Amino acid sequence: QVQLVQSGAEVKKPGASVKVSCKASGFTFSSYYMHWVRQAPGQGLEWMGIINPTGDSTSYAQKFQGRITMARDTSTSTVYMELSSLRSEDTAVYYCARAARISMSGGIIADWFDPWGQGSLVTVSS
């Protein structure tokens, strides 16, 4: 079945970096855009960025520009998200999600997040 399996929980000190992985299975990984979304404890969902199917183009939320890097490895069907200069406010569950897309009438290409990985908790604490 279509599945995204993420790496485990991490505890990092302020100023450090974290790299979260997301391994895909059950679909043609090289055909899909992939997103990263995070959720701070008790808070809503925050989009972080997107990487294209070939991995040579990314788009990041302005908030993370300069601190975030997304990459992908087609040989292992894995996408990565690295966040640097961590601070306590970066404590959150980080999710990868596939960009599901469909062409609809009127030339519209609808896209949504499906499926999602199980989430990776990153705790930033001194």
Place this chain on the structure above:
Amino acid sequence: DIQMTQSPSSLSAAVGDRVTITCRASQSITTYLNWYQQKPGTAPKVLIYAASNLQSGVPSRFSGSGSGTDFTLTISSLQPEDFGTYYCQQSYSTPRTFGPGTKVDIK
């Protein structure tokens, strides 16, 4: 960036009730609007995509409507398993943005 708002922020309803959640975008997003359900400790799950299209496997009691800036998610007959937080999300432009969520409790 497109701002998304939702109302109400929370609600409590009885099994069998009809529940409506509204979502508003700060500018027209035509029908580029998705709805997700999230239960505690789990990843969100898509319910509706492109404003009114039911995701495969999602019960037919869920429906979505709207276009432009105003959208609605309706649960026609609330079931015990429908508790959780519901989020709208626009896919009209980058950055993708979510509404703040509506928490649904079962009375």
